[in-house]
Amino acid sequence: MALSEQELVRRNSLNELRKLGINPYPAEGYVVNVTASEIKEKFLADNTLFQEVSIAGRIMSRRIMGAASFVELKDSTSRIQLYFKRDDVCPKEDKTLYNTVFKRLLDMGDFIGVTGYVFTTKMGEISIHVTSFRLLSKALRPLPVVKEKDDKTFDAFTDPEMRFRQRYVDLIVNDPVKEIFIKRTKIINSMRSFLNDHGYLEVETPILQAIPGGASARPFVTHHNSLDIPMYLRVANELYLKRLIVGGFEGVYEFAKDFRNEGMDRTHNPEFTQMEIYVAYKDYNWMMSFTESMLEKIALDVHAKTDVVFEKNTISFKAPFNRVPILQAIKDHTGIDLNGKSAEECLEAAKSLGIEVDESMGKGKLIDEIFGEKCEHHYIQPTFITDYPVEMSPLCKRHRENPELTERFELMVNGKELANAYTELNDPIDQLERFEEQVRLAEKGDDEAMWIDTDFIRSLEYGMPPTSGMGIGIDRLVMFMTNNSSIQEVLFFPQMKPEPKKFIPKPEDFITIGVPQEWANYVIAAGFSSTKELKEQKASKVHQILNGYRKKNKLDIPALKIEEVEAWF
RNA sequence: GAUUUGGUAGCUCAGCUGGUAGAGCAUUUGACUUUUAAUCAAAGGGUCCUGGGUUCGAGCCCCAGCCAGAUCACCA
Numbered sequence: 001m002a003l004s005e006q007e008l009v010r011r012n013s014l015n016e017l018r019k020l021g022i023n024p025y026p027a028e029g030y031v032v033n034v035t036a037s038e039i040k041e042k043f044l045a046d047n048t049l050f051q052e053v054s055i056a057g058r059i060m061s062r063r064i065m066g067a068a069s070f071v072e073l074k075d076s077t078s079r080i081q082l083y084f085k086r087d088d089v090c091p092k093e094d095k096t097l098y099n100t101v102f103k104r105l106l107d108m109g110d111f112i113g114v115t116g117y118v119f120t121t122k123m124g125e126i127s128i129h130v131t132s133f134r135l136l137s138k139a140l141r142p143l144p145v146v147k148e149k150d151d152k153t154f155d156a157f158t159d160p161e162m163r164f165r166q167r168y169v170d171l172i173v174n175d176p177v178k179e180i181f182i183k184r185t186k187i188i189n190s191m192r193s194f195l196n197d198h199g200y201l202e203v204e205t206p207i208l209q210a211i212p213g214g215a216s217a218r219p220f221v222t223h224h225n226s227l228d229i230p231m232y233l234r235v236a237n238e239l240y241l242k243r244l245i246v247g248g249f250e251g252v253y254e255f256a257k258d259f260r261n262e263g264m265d266r267t268h269n270p271e272f273t274q275m276e277i278y279v280a281y282k283d284y285n286w287m288m289s290f291t292e293s294m295l296e297k298i299a300l301d302v303h304a305k306t307d308v309v310f311e312k313n314t315i316s317f318k319a320p321f322n323r324v325p326i327l328q329a330i331k332d333h334t335g336i337d338l339n340g341k342s343a344e345e346c347l348e349a350a351k352s353l354g355i356e357v358d359e360s361m362g363k364g365k366l367i368d369e370i371f372g373e374k375c376e377h378h379y380i381q382p383t384f385i386t387d388y389p390v391e392m393s394p395l396c397k398r399h400r401e402n403p404e405l406t407e408r409f410e411l412m413v414n415g416k417e418l419a420n421a422y423t424e425l426n427d428p429i430d431q432l433e434r435f436e437e438q439v440r441l442a443e444k445g446d447d448e449a450m451w452i453d454t455d456f457i458r459s460l461e462y463g464m465p466p467t468s469g470m471g472i473g474i475d476r477l478v479m480f481m482t483n484n485s486s487i488q489e490v491l492f493f494p495q496m497k498p499e500p501k502k503f504i505p506k507p508e509d510f511i512t513i514g515v516p517q518e519w520a521n522y523v524i525a526a527g528f529s530s531t532k533e534l535k536e537q538k539a540s541k542v543h544q545i546l547n548g549y550r551k552k553n554k555l556d557i558p559a560l561k562i563e564e565v566e567a568w569f
Numbered sequence: 570g571a572u573u574u575g576g577u578a579g580c581u582c583a584g585c586u587g588g589u590a591g592a593g594c595a596u597u598u599g600a601c602u603u604u605u606a607a608u609c610a611a612a613g614g615g616u617c618c619u620g621g622g623u624u625c626g627a628g629c630c631c632c633a634g635c636c637a638g639a640u641c642a643c644c645a
Contacts, residue, residue: 005614006579006596061605068602085602108595121603144580145595147606154606155581155594161637162580173580216645262644263570368645392645438645497636 006142013105014138022101024138030056030113037077043118043126050118053128055080056136058172059110061147064103070127073114074172081127082114088131102133109139146173164494180490183302184478188255190301191275194294200251200277205240207233207257213453214238214395216438217260220270233259238395238469239456241278242424245467246459253277255474266486267416270495273474282468283423284407288384291411291419291470292319295382295477302481310414310483313380321382321411326367329375329385338367346370363404364391379412394434396422411472413480421470428460514568 003011017024034053042049057075067086072079086098106112116130144157156174157163163170163177170177192202210229212219214236224231237256244252259271279287299306299317306318324332331337336349343363350357350366355373357366367389379385386409387399399405407423425431435452478490488494543565 004579004596009596063604063607064601065604065607066601068604070604070607072605081605083603087602119603121605123603123605125603125605127603142579142595146580147594149606152606157580159576159581159637161576164637218644260644263642266639268644365645388645394645441645499636 007140010107010138010140010142013107014140017101017105017135017138020096020101020105022135024135026134026136030054030134030136032056032075032113035077036073036075036080039080039118039128040078040126043120047118047120052115053118054113054115055128056111056113058139059106059108059112060143061108061145062106067098069102073112073128081121081125082116083119083121083127083129084133085129088129089133101135106135107139107142108145109141109143110135111137111139143169144173160488161496164488165496165499167492180478180482180484181492183482184490186302187298187478187481188474190298191294192255194297195251195253195277198251198290200253200279201249203241203244203249203252203254205234205237205244205254205256207259209234211451211453213451213456214240215258215260218262220259220261235260236274236471237276238471239453241276242464242467242469243456243459245278245280246462246464249280251277251279264495266488267476267479269475269487269491272487274471275474276469276471278424278467278469280465280467283466284386284409284421284468287421287423287468287470288323288386288409289320291384291421291472292317292321292382295319298477299481308481308483310480311485313414315413315480316381321384323384323386323409324379325387326371326375326385326389327387329379330367330370333375333378334370338370362391364389368392376412377415380414382411382413382418384409384411391437393422394438395425395431397425397427398430416476417473418476418480419470419472421468424464424467424469426460426464426466428457431460432457516564 014024032054034050034055036055036057039050039053039055055073055075057073057080059071060074060079061072063070069084071082071084073082084098084102086095089102090096090098112133113136114128114130114133116128116132119127119129121127144155146156147154157170163174195202208222208231210231212232212235214234215238217235219232219235222231222233223229234256235258237254237258241252241254253275255273255275257271258274260268261270262268264270279290282290295317296306296319299308306316308315308317327337327339331339334349334353336353338346338349341349341363343366346363346366347357347359347361350361350370353370353374355369357369361369371385375385386407387402387405388396388408388410390396390398390404390406393406393408396406396408399407409421410417411419411421425434432452435457439452475487475490479485479487482490484490543560543562
């Protein structure tokens with residue numbers, strides 16, 4: 001790709017700087033004694049402060065008025081205005097540093113370090129009067145220019161494709177984006193300290209697994225060369241964490257990157273983060289209280305209040321949350337009581353509600369469909385939906401009062417699942433049967449391979465204490481806490497299809513096949529991006545095109561002879 | 570996977586019934602010593618996503634593809 005005019009200008013500036021003895025990429029660090037936000041916070045109260053500051057950052061805009069200029073400098077905390085005055089920056093005769101280096105060779109996007117003193121301009125803006133400056137790093141690509149006035153943004157950099165592919169540009173130019181990720185880390189830190197305060201141990205378990213268990217999702221497959229076996233990226237870490245409970249830990253948790261080889265959309269990324277926790281001697285009732293107090297704390301840590309605005313709704317994370325058994329939820333929203341009903345009766349109920357069904361659906365599946373279709377979206381405020389049918393929950397203990405149900409809850413927020421928890425199944429014989437049942441179901445459907453993790457069964461055979469486990473989607477939680485409805489907004493680098501590789505033709509390639517030095521660049525400019533492409537044409541045609549190009553652009557080089565061109569083939 | 574919208578200058582976007590491609594900002598040159606979407610004057614800048622087709626002629630129409638967004642489906 002040919003460089004744009006602006007890129008060429010900047011590369012020229014780079015050379016000119018070097019000629020002036022200025023290294024555009026100096027090795028040494030730059031000592032800073034203040035940040036932009038510190039100045040803005042404290043200077044108003046006491047304007048004797050900050051009379052010898054040293055600060056570094058990126059130039060975000062420039063307003064040049066002859067011998068004086070204003071620059072907007074952005075450091076990691078904020079933006080602050082700089083005031084450059086020629087005779088202060090260049091006190092002696094030689095004004096090169098201002099006239100040439102600052103005005104002509106620096107650009108928006110460059111990093112500089114400046115020293116000076118803070119003052120307030122006539123317009124009332126806190127600024128730094130610069131006494132000296134140094135180039136710290138030259139930018140060769142122009143940034144998108146985003147301007148603001150009265151909280152209105154002009155020419156915002158909004159193209160999602162570019163924002164996600166070039167997140168660094170997004171972060172430079174769109175200040176609120178940074179806030180999302182600062183909050184993300186706050187949320188994770190808050191959760192981690194809550195878990196640690198309870199004395200639970202943060203652990204790490206394998207991401208690369210021979211058997212991808214713990215959830216029925218399609219895995220990514222890779223290959224181990226020396227073992228010569230397929231390996232899988234984990235879809236969940238549940239089975240490993242439970243092994244650790246077997247091993248004698250009381251409570252273990254992991255912030256896990258999981259990978260699922262399924263569709264991508266506004267709420268699904270192939271890799272995503274879940275926190276899973278398992279605690280011995282607890283049941284799902286305890287886990288509900290634990291989960292709600294954890295979320296309440298996170299909301300307080302992040303927003304200093306329990307009310308969080310998400311889209312059109314205000315969501316209250318104040319504990320306790322409502323608890324509704326799934327059959328009660330269906331009764332509430334459809335008037336149909338499925339308690340104790342047969343599979344046929346459930347099928348009829350689903351049909352009467354206009355839900356698409358097929359005869360192979362079991363009772364559990366039907367209940368899940370009805371809930372998903374008719375109830376789920378009603379639960380805007382955090383609500384624990386409990387006691388799911390046993391078919392849907394192969395790793396969950398049967399309900400102590402009703403063996404068709406399980407001791408499971410899903411936490412619904414804004415009509416979406418945020419967390420999922422069980423009283424864990426620790427009966428190894430029941431567990432094996434449930435796995436086998438899953439395999440049987442999967443074979444019927446035949447679209448997903450299923451694995452039985454026999455080592456996990458073996459671990460249960462040694463005995464696992466009664467345990468409750470919970471998984472919570474961190475990306476979704478961050479979406480709620482930052483009011484973003486797209487998962488891509490809360491991941492630094494959401495998965496995108498690879499950019500098509502732009503082929504960059506090199507003049508040397510053409511020289512190799514015999515194109516004269518002075519012609520090499522023009523051959524590319526004339527439209528031949530590879531030697532192969534050139535050779536696909538007839539020599540006479542190439543001859544014609546190139547001499548046509550020479551004539552059109554009035555090139556000051558001799559025309560090519562047909563024999564010369566033929567020699568390239 | 571289906572439907573749908575979009576892809577034009579560094580960025581944000583116009584572009585007529587199909588007839589030599591436009592604006593603002595940015596860039597370059599010049600003026601300007603407290604501006605703030607700075608201002609004023611002039612100039613340069615394009616593989617109109619890619620490949621085919623229709624046409625005397627395609628940014629625009631047709632077909633195929635690529636990338637992205639939205640909606641839906643799938644996801645115990």
